Amino acid sequence: MGGIEFLKGHGTQNDFVLLPDAAGRLELTEARIAALCDRHRGLGADGVLRIVRAAALEIASEGEWFMDYRNADGSIAEMCGNGVRVFARYLVDSGLAAEGEFVVATRAGDRPVVVHPDRSVTVGMGPATITGTSVTVVAGRPFSGVAVDVGNPHLVSVLDDTDVADLDLRDQPDFDHDVFPNGVNLEFVNRLGEGALRMRVHERGVGETRACGTGTVAAVAAAFHLAGTDTGASTVDIPGGRVEVTVSRGASTLSGPAEIVARGEIDDAWWAAAGS
Numbered sequence: 001m002g003g004i005e006f007l008k009g010h011g012t013q014n015d016f017v018l019l020p021d022a023a024g025r026l027e028l029t030e031a032r033i034a035a036l037c038d039r040h041r042g043l044g045a046d047g048v049l050r051i052v053r054a055a056a057l058e059i060a061s062e063g064e065w066f067m068d069y070r071n072a073d074g075s076i077a078e079m080c081g082n083g084v085r086v087f088a089r090y091l092v093d094s095g096l097a098a099e100g101e102f103v104v105a106t107r108a109g110d111r112p113v114v115v116h117p118d119r120s121v122t123v124g125m126g127p128a129t130i131t132g133t134s135v136t137v138v139a140g141r142p143f144s145g146v147a148v149d150v151g152n153p154h155l156v157s158v159l160d161d162t163d164v165a166d167l168d169l170r171d172q173p174d175f176d177h178d179v180f181p182n183g184v185n186l187e188f189v190n191r192l193g194e195g196a197l198r199m200r201v202h203e204r205g206v207g208e209t210r211a212c213g214t215g216t217v218a219a220v221a222a223a224f225h226l227a228g229t230d231t232g233a234s235t236v237d238i239p240g241g242r243v244e245v246t247v248s249r250g251a252s253t254l255s256g257p258a259e260i261v262a263r264g265e266i267d268d269a270w271w272a273a274a275g276s
């Protein structure tokens, strides 16, 4: 039996289907990605990471491998922080990169990574830029958010009078589509004390996820901005676990675990039918 190789992995329970495709030959239609990510009809995931040689797509990069990230609805996003951790772990586990420091190419640009001996990963996430303040989002009631660009768009609401656990995020919170014409990832944050946040997230193109790497960087940048600073470190507790984030002027890092759970083959006939 033929079949398309896949792996399943996650970073703090933000889970992905990985598709080794060095030459970039797989036809990743939106319908096929959505079917793959469907938790009943397909493999189930928050997103897909295609592993393709940067040169095969003529992408200029310091890195040999390009992370072609897709959201569960099939849409393309510029960057996925938890995805880069899992991607980097896969490269080291499969012998395509050496443990330690190397660069991963992404749509948001090159991202330096360090794969540590315990297989946790630190990612250089680039700048987390505050692009707006007092931007309204409605999740049951209106909240005021800080817009942050981490390569992809985020709107972070830091809540002092509401426990994020009490929010109903089953539906897409409402936001101004004129401010975010390409959609936006929505984070809701409580401060737990010095250098510690708790967060929930409703991701663009996915829905509520158990973690969002770019979202945790946006959350720390927004919380620091509201506190009148732009440099520091914080842990962020998300439903899927805990990550460590640092932000400074023009740079940020994300550190956390990355797991490869399974590997196998997608049935050729299923793949053909899912693509239409």
Ligand SMILES: N[C@H](CCC[C@H](N)C(=O)O)C(=O)O
Residues within 6 Å of the ligand: 014, 047, 071, 076, 077, 078, 079, 080, 081, 082, 083, 152, 153, 185, 203, 204, 205, 206, 211, 212, 213, 214, 215
């Ligand atoms: N849904 C996001 C992309 C995935 C981000 C998240 N999974 C991460 O770990 O950064 C977007 O449309 O911008």
